């Protein structure tokens with residue numbers, strides 16, 4: 001298996017127009033970002049690993065928000081807002097595959113006998129069959145997935161609202177983190193406010209079909225308010241915890257987004 005050693009940040013391209021787009025979307029000069037929005041800039045700093053301490057570093061950061069010139073920037077700066085949704089006509093086909101390995105190495109998780117394991121600060125640690133998950137209330141979203149490697153794509157995902165699932169298992173909603181272990185060597189973790197965000201979904205389908213292996217069978221966590229690498233595929237277990245869990249890329253220096 002050929003493994004990526006880093007997520008490739010897009011090359012410096014069309015910087016002036018990107019900066020112009022980003023500033024228009026924000027409708028404020030970059031300096032003012034230090035005020036009201038400073039808290040959520042942490043979310044964008046993960047795009048770059050930049051320290052957001054001065055104007056050049058903000059510019060460097062905005063440069064990296066490349067190819068998002070359709071208003072996506074605005075909600076990236078405010079995690080309390082809903083991410084944009086799109087009409088079915090805008091779905092990207094084929095939807096790109098990405099992982100720390102190539103498509104030929106996608107793990108094939110068997111449906112037979114699969115159980116989602118639950119751990120940590122929850123009252124009910126019983127594992128979940130796929131059938132039981134499919135019997136919970138489902139919703140669907142057509143949202144944009146954004147990868148720091150410089151691409152974004154619109155897809156349609158269906159599954160269980162994650163907040164509903166957390167309540168179902170009696171999760172301690174005052175805990176700080178949810179950690180996800182995947183069927184490959186991947187893991188990542190998110191903050192509780194993001195876990196409870198109305199668009200955060202325990203995703204079982206892609207475009208109306210059972211999630212195919214390349215997009216994360218048997219399930220992924222879909223968060224349109226988070227970058228691609230925060231969206232774990234092939235989830236095998238999850239844990240509610242107050243101990244910082246890190247993640248596959250996060251442990252290699254990619255920022256862990258604190259959320260709201």
Ligand SMILES: Nc1nc2c(c(=O)[nH]1)N[C@H]1C(S)=C(S)[C@@H](COP(=O)(O)O)O[C@H]1N2
Nearest residue numbers: 096097098099100147182186228229231233
């Ligand atoms: N288990 C697992 N989940 C993962 C990854 C991975 O390598 N393994 N890569 C992440 C990254 S960087 C991206 S962009 C998306 C890609 O999801 P897609 O193949 O559905 O486009 O999965 C994320 N979740």
Ligand SMILES: [Mo]
Nearest residue numbers: 147148228229
């Ligand atoms: Mo990604």
